[in-house]
Every structure is written in structure tokens, then in C-alpha cells.
Amino acid sequence: MSYNLLKGKRGIIFGALNDMSIAWKVAERCAEEGASMVLSNTEMALRMGELDGLAKKINAPIIAADATNYDELENVFVKAQELLGGKIDFVLHSIGMSPNVRKRRTYDDLDYNWLNKTLGISAISFHKMLQAAKKVDAIAEYGSVVALTYVASHRTFFGYNDMADAKSLLESIARSFGYIYGREKNVRINTVSQSPTATTAGKGIKDIDNMMDFADKMSPLGNATADDCADYCVTLFSDLTRKVTMQTLFHDGGFSNMGMSLRAMNQYSKDLDAYKDEQGKVIYG
Numbered sequence: 001m002s003y004n005l006l007k008g009k010r011g012i013i014f015g016a017l018n019d020m021s022i023a024w025k026v027a028e029r030c031a032e033e034g035a036s037m038v039l040s041n042t043e044m045a046l047r048m049g050e051l052d053g054l055a056k057k058i059n060a061p062i063i064a065a066d067a068t069n070y071d072e073l074e075n076v077f078v079k080a081q082e083l084l085g086g087k088i089d090f091v092l093h094s095i096g097m098s099p100n101v102r103k104r105r106t107y108d109d110l111d112y113n114w115l116n117k118t119l120g121i122s123a124i125s126f127h128k129m130l131q132a133a134k135k136v137d138a139i140a141e142y143g144s145v146v147a148l149t150y151v152a153s154h155r156t157f158f159g160y161n162d163m164a165d166a167k168s169l170l171e172s173i174a175r176s177f178g179y180i181y182g183r184e185k186n187v188r189i190n191t192v193s194q195s196p197t198a199t200t201a202g203k204g205i206k207d208i209d210n211m212m213d214f215a216d217k218m219s220p221l222g223n224a225t226a227d228d229c230a231d232y233c234v235t236l237f238s239d240l241t242r243k244v245t246m247q248t249l250f251h252d253g254g255f256s257n258m259g260m261s262l263r264a265m266n267q268y269s270k271d272l273d274a275y276k277d278e279q280g281k282v283i284y285g
């Protein structure tokens with residue numbers, strides 16, 4: 001159902017890769033709510049060809065950019081204003097990647113060049129995006145910027161690895177930049193802490209299926225899907241949340257405030273004494 005919450009608004013969506021991507025769902029919902037948008041992703045992601053389908057469906061031009069490259073980001077903000085005919089009302093940062101996670105390096109055996117890449121792509125890109133937008137004065141008064149994060153920024157989750165550090169930094173950037181951009185231009189900056197979701201990036205996390213099942217059993221409302229996340233982002237881009245800024249907003253069915261649920265306890269008690277070590281060997285006791 002559409003409420004016309006974004007009628008006449010202009011947005012930039014970074015990070016739609018395929019129809020599982022959270023950014024893809026957000027772009028579709030924003031279009032339903034009346035927004036016009038520009039889509040952006042890396043040249044490599046564009047070569048995979050799936051983004052064209054979304055671009056056609058919502059009538060959105062695509063501008064390629066590597067989010068670690070400041071000049072390319074600035075170009076997106078300049079061109080997007082030309083293409084959409086005015087200042088930008090909302091921006092979604094839906095970008096994350098860790099070579100250490102992909103190559104199964106554990107947190108006590110990190111490759112530091114890869115750690116730099118993780119932080120560069122998944123967190124510092126957000127600072128570059130905000131700095132580029134502010135320098136070319138691309139975002140309208142009371143514009144709204146959202147980046148996606150995960151609860152592993154606050155609490156330790158097995159397998160999330162150096163992405164936890166990237167998400168902590170990402171949330172800190174939202175606060176630090178949120179203060180400056182809010183004070184000077186009334187632009188709000190928030191992060192949405194989303195449930196584990198079966199996307200291309202999500203599937204890279206070790207034992208994501210188990211993590212999703214655990215989170216689902218722990219959350220009174222169950223896991224939030226990518227479609228649920230898109231609905232929430234629409235509210236954050238709308239005029240109904242004009243005084244919300246510098247927050248990490250949990251969108252996780254209640255998971256982040258749970259200790260132990262009945263469903264999780266029942267599941268756990270079935271195999272209370274046995275667990276597997278990191279090599280998969282069953283250990284008792």
C-alpha cells in the first residue's frame with residue numbers, strides 16, 4: 001500500500017546488487033511512495049547486469065561509483081542533482097564487504113590490508129559520502145541519510161569478524177557527522193540496525209542460516225525481512241521523522257533487547273551438553 005510519503009522527493013540509493021539486496025527493496029518502496037531516484041554501485045556490480053532491471057522498473061538512472069573513491073562519490077552527488085532536477089532529499093548507504101570474512105580469516109588472524117579494505121568499503125565510505133555531499137551542498141534542508149548496520153557493533157557475534165569493527169565505526173560516523181550536518185543544514189543522519197537477512201553479503205557471514213534462526217527464535221516479533229526494512233527506511237526518509245538524528249535505530253523484531261526467549265531455550269535444551277568446536281568436532285561437557 002502506498003501513502004505518498006515521499007511524493008516529489010529525490011533520492012540516491014547506493015548498494016542495490018540484485019533483488020535480494022536490502023537497497024533494492026528500499027528503492028522499490030521509495031518509488032511506490034512517489035520518490036524519484038538515482039541508483040549507484042561499482043562498475044563490477046553494474047557489469048553483473050541485474051541493476052538494469054530495477055533501473056527500468058522504477059525509471060531511475062544509474063551512476064557508477066566505487067564508494068571508497070571520494071571523487072566518484074562527489075560526481076554522483078553533482079550528476080544526481082542534474083538528472084533529478086534539484087537537491088537530494090534522501091540517501092541510502094547500503095554497502096558492506098570484508099575480505100577477511102570472505103576468505104575465512106578469523107578475528108585473531110586478520111590480514112591487515114584486508115582489514116583496511118573492510119573499514120574503507122563498509123565504514124569510511126560513509127564519511128566520504130557525507131563529506132562529498134556537504135561540500136557540493138547536495139542535500140536539501142531536513143534531508144535524511146540512512147546507513148545499514150548490525151547489532152554486532154555493540155555485542156559480539158561469532159563469525160561477524162572485522163565487520164563488527166566496521167559497523168562500530170559506521171555508527172560513530174553517523175553521530176559525529178550528524179551533529180555537524182544537523183547543526184548547519186538540518187540534515188539528519190541515522191543508522192538502521194537490521195536483523196540478519198539472506199542477501200549476497202549476508203550469505204558471506206559464517207553460519208548465517210543458524211544466526212538467522214537464532215535471531216528469529218529470540219525475537220518476539222521474529223526477524224525483520226528486507227521488505228520490512230524498506231518500509232522502515234521510507235518512514236525515515238519521510239517528513240514524519242524530522243527530529244530523529246544521530247541514532248542507531250534497531251529494526252530487529254526486538255532481538256537487541258532480549259536475553260533469552262522460551263523458543264530459544266527449548267531449542268537449546270534439546271542438546272544442552274554438546275557443542276561443536278570451530279573444526280566442527282562435537283564436544284561434550
Ligand SMILES: NC(=O)c1ccc[n+]([C@@H]2O[C@H](COP(=O)([O-])OP(=O)(O)OC[C@H]3O[C@@H](n4cnc5c(N)ncnc54)[C@H](O)[C@@H]3O)[C@@H](O)[C@H]2O)c1
Pocket residue numbers: 015016017018020021022023041042045065066067068093094095096097121148149150193194195196197198199200201202203
Ligand atoms: N544481510 C544482512 O544480514 C544484514 C544485516 C544488517 C545489516 N546489513 C547491511 O546491509 C547493507 C547491504 O547489504 P545486503 O545485505 O543488502 O547485501 P548486498 O550484497 O546485496 O549489498 C552489498 C552491496 O555493497 C556493494 N559494494 C561493495 N563494495 C562496494 C564499493 N567499494 N563501492 C560501492 N558499493 C560497494 C555491493 O556491490 C552490494 O551492492 C550492508 O551494509 C550490510 O552490512 C546486512
